[in-house]
Amino acid sequence: xxxxxxxxxxxxxxxxxxxxxxxxxxxxxxxxxxxxxxxxxxxxxxxxxxxxxxxxxxxxxxxxxxxxxxxxxxxxxxxxxxxxxxxxxxxxxx
Amino acid sequence: xxxxxxxxxxxxxxxxxxxxxxxxxxxxxxxxxxxxxxxxxxxxxxxxxxxxxxxxxxxxxxxxxxxxxxxxxxxxxxxxxxxxxxxxxxxxxx
Amino acid sequence: xxxxxxxxxxxxxxxxxxxxxxxxxxxxxxxxxxxxxxxxxxxxxxxxxxxxxxxxxxxxxxxxxxxxxxxxxxxxxxxxxxxxxxxxxxxxxx
Amino acid sequence: xxxxxxxxxxxxxxxxxxxxxxxxxxxxxxxxxxxxxxxxxxxxxxxxxxxxxxxxxxxxxxxxxxxxxxxxxxxxxxxxxxxxxxxxxxxxxx
Amino acid sequence: xxxxxxxxxxxxxxxxxxxxxxxxxxxxxxxxxxxxxxxxxxxxxxxxxxxxxxxxxxxxxxxxxxxxxxxxxxxxxxxxxxxxxxxxxxxxxx
Amino acid sequence: xxxxxxxxxxxxxxxxxxxxxxxxxxxxxxxxxxxxxxxxxxxxxxxxxxxxxxxxxxxxxxxxxxxxxxxxxxxxxxxxxxxxxxxxxxxxxx
Amino acid sequence: xxxxxxxxxxxxxxxxxxxxxxxxxxxxxxxxxxxxxxxxxxxxxxxxxxxxxxxxxxxxxxxxxxxxxxxxxxxxxxxxxxxxxxxxxxxxxx
Numbered sequence: 342x343x344x345x346x347x348x349x350x351x352x353x354x355x356x357x358x359x360x361x362x363x364x365x366x367x368x369x370x371x372x373x374x375x376x377x378x379x380x381x382x383x384x385x386x387x388x389x390x391x392x393x394x395x396x397x398x399x400x401x402x403x404x405x406x407x408x409x410x411x412x413x414x415x416x417x418x419x420x421x422x423x424x425x426x427x428x429x430x431x432x433x434x435x
Numbered sequence: 436x437x438x439x440x441x442x443x444x445x446x447x448x449x450x451x452x453x454x455x456x457x458x459x460x461x462x463x464x465x466x467x468x469x470x471x472x473x474x475x476x477x478x479x480x481x482x483x484x485x486x487x488x489x490x491x492x493x494x495x496x497x498x499x500x501x502x503x504x505x506x507x508x509x510x511x512x513x514x515x516x517x518x519x520x521x522x523x524x525x526x527x528x529x
Numbered sequence: 530x531x532x533x534x535x536x537x538x539x540x541x542x543x544x545x546x547x548x549x550x551x552x553x554x555x556x557x558x559x560x561x562x563x564x565x566x567x568x569x570x571x572x573x574x575x576x577x578x579x580x581x582x583x584x585x586x587x588x589x590x591x592x593x594x595x596x597x598x599x600x601x602x603x604x605x606x607x608x609x610x611x612x613x614x615x616x617x618x619x620x621x622x623x
Numbered sequence: 624x625x626x627x628x629x630x631x632x633x634x635x636x637x638x639x640x641x642x643x644x645x646x647x648x649x650x651x652x653x654x655x656x657x658x659x660x661x662x663x664x665x666x667x668x669x670x671x672x673x674x675x676x677x678x679x680x681x682x683x684x685x686x687x688x689x690x691x692x693x694x695x696x697x698x699x700x701x702x703x704x705x706x707x708x709x710x711x712x713x714x715x716x717x
Numbered sequence: 718x719x720x721x722x723x724x725x726x727x728x729x730x731x732x733x734x735x736x737x738x739x740x741x742x743x744x745x746x747x748x749x750x751x752x753x754x755x756x757x758x759x760x761x762x763x764x765x766x767x768x769x770x771x772x773x774x775x776x777x778x779x780x781x782x783x784x785x786x787x788x789x790x791x792x793x794x795x796x797x798x799x800x801x802x803x804x805x806x807x808x809x810x811x
Numbered sequence: 812x813x814x815x816x817x818x819x820x821x822x823x824x825x826x827x828x829x830x831x832x833x834x835x836x837x838x839x840x841x842x843x844x845x846x847x848x849x850x851x852x853x854x855x856x857x858x859x860x861x862x863x864x865x866x867x868x869x870x871x872x873x874x875x876x877x878x879x880x881x882x883x884x885x886x887x888x889x890x891x892x893x894x895x896x897x898x899x900x901x902x903x904x905x
Numbered sequence: 906x907x908x909x910x911x912x913x914x915x916x917x918x919x920x921x922x923x924x925x926x927x928x929x930x931x932x933x934x935x936x937x938x939x940x941x942x943x944x945x946x947x948x949x950x951x952x953x954x955x956x957x958x959x960x961x962x963x964x965x966x967x968x969x970x971x972x973x974x975x976x977x978x979x980x981x982x983x984x985x986x987x988x989x990x991x992x993x994x995x996x997x998x999x
């Protein structure tokens with residue numbers, strides 16, 4: 342299991358066909374459009390310069406919109422995941 | 436529904452013909468001119484380095500002027516939206 | 530009416546012929562010279578990293594000198610305005 | 624023995640064949656994919672601008688995922704190690 | 718009259734022949750050499766991120782050495798002035 | 812004698828043949844590999860933005876690994892030294 | 906007399922032949938090598954973002970090593986001086 346560090350989150354990116362569910366349409370051709378993903382795991386948050394821990398906002402199971410080229414890709418047990426900073430997430434879709 | 440994160444806002448950009456309403460004219464040819472939009476949703480605000488939450492200034496329903504190339508575009512239920520940082524907003528038009 | 534956000538100000542730029550009034554002459558050819566404008570509206574100020582609101586210094590009606598390429602232009606009711614950060618203003622002319 | 628300074632960690636990078644253990648497959652061809660390594664030593668942490676020591680999160684023996692081009696390589700007693708900042712680590716694999 | 722804003726100062730740059738007075742010689746050819754000027758007006762100072770006002774050090778009438786390409790030029794009542802940040806000033810000449 | 816300022820340290824870089832001692836082998840050809848050196852002198856440390864002095868971690872006599880192109884070289888009494896920031900040091904070798 | 910502002914210092918750079926005194930040899934050809942100078946005047950120090958004044962470390966009369974291309978040159982009463990930031994100084998030579 343992937344346990345993200347600091348303010349990072351682990352995302353499972355929703356593939357094209359999935360993106361028509363719930364009315365969210367990201368034109369396939371539109372490279373720079375933001376992406377949709379499910380939050381799989383959330384880090385403990387980041388400690389600021391003042392030693393204050395800023396807890397994460399999103400939680401496991403949220404569907405989120407995120408910046409297209411954010412994060413690093415990794416494959417675990419045959420599944421593709423993305424590890425990104427929470428600040429790369431634009432909005433929650435509910 | 437799009438719930439913006441941190442200091443972000445969701446905007447519905449007003450198209451060209453709409454821009455003549457209320458006396459606001461953005462010359463179509465003027466690419467770098469700022470844009471006009473309606474605020475659809477507002478994030479909780481951003482936590483500073485000191486753990487202080489800076490609440491957003493604008494509210495849902497405000498008409499705002501914003502920097503031309505700001506934010507990320509997304510289509511939800513056939514509608515085009517822009518997710519931008521509140522700091523990309525220049526002024527409120529009332 | 531334009532209500533600037535944060536530390537921004539709305540300026541009405543004084544055209545060339547106006548610039549000879551009050552002894553202020555900005556050589557037309559001198560592209561990089563600072564510009565002269567009247568302050569039309571002032572934002573609430575900017576909240577620092579510590580949550581302290583730094584109030585604006587200039588007020589409506591001031592004549593100011595500002596950096597040549599600062600701000601974004603917008604036309605409202607046929608009038609050209611510039612929305613700039615207060616920190617782009619160099620001096621008050623009285 | 625290598626004792627990393629500040630917020631650095633010493634990693635022993637897992638070679639390709641090792642990466643199929645525990646289901647973690649980093650496609651050999653995918654240059655930019657993150658890497659897998661074992662934590663060999665952990666620094667004392669970093670002192671912030673406020674004199675607060677931020678202790679490290681990972682511990683010796685953890686298996687971690689890290690950014691591909693992070694850190695500096697060094698060979699000690701014939702073994703290859705990488706000295707990286709803890710912030711280059713993306714997640715713990717358990 | 719020019720009233721500089723924040724940490725800015727208004728300077729009247731001393732021309733070449735003036736620079737031999739008081740033993741200060743800036744070789745005319747040396748483009749990158751610092752310049753000499755008289756302080757004409759001083760701003761109120763700059764508010765730090767913590768809301769603390771840092772008062773200016775120099776005062777009207779000081780002769781100062783400043784970085785060659787600092788500031789913005791402006792002509793008022795036929796006189797050339799330079800509006801610069803106090804941090805562009807290197808030293809006081811007395 | 813060289814007394815380094817702030818958070819700097821004076822290092823005597825170990826030449827190639829020395830690097831085989833204690834099992835540390837830096838392939839001569841590997842230009843970007845980190846370097847090994849002995850700490851000759853340590854500065855008082857650096858004062859943070861909050862006026863807090865952050866004391867140095869390393870001490871005279873430590874053998875350290877440091878980033879290849881860090882610091883400035885100087886020759887004193889025929890000996891080559893390097894003056895670097897403590898943050899350029901990666902680890903202590905004991 | 907030159908009174909440096911903030912965290913600046915005035916240095917009299919030691920010419921080549923002087924550099925053999927006290928065993929400090931900076932190979933003339935070595936352009937990027939640090940330079941040697943005498944401290945002629947020291948500024949009051951710099952006020953941090955928190956309003957704390959960080960007093961200077963070096964004092965008038967110290968011989969210092971500094972980064973080659975640091976500071977601005979100025980000639981006063983026929984003498985060449987350099988005005989640099991104290992942070993450009995690497996070490997004191999005693």
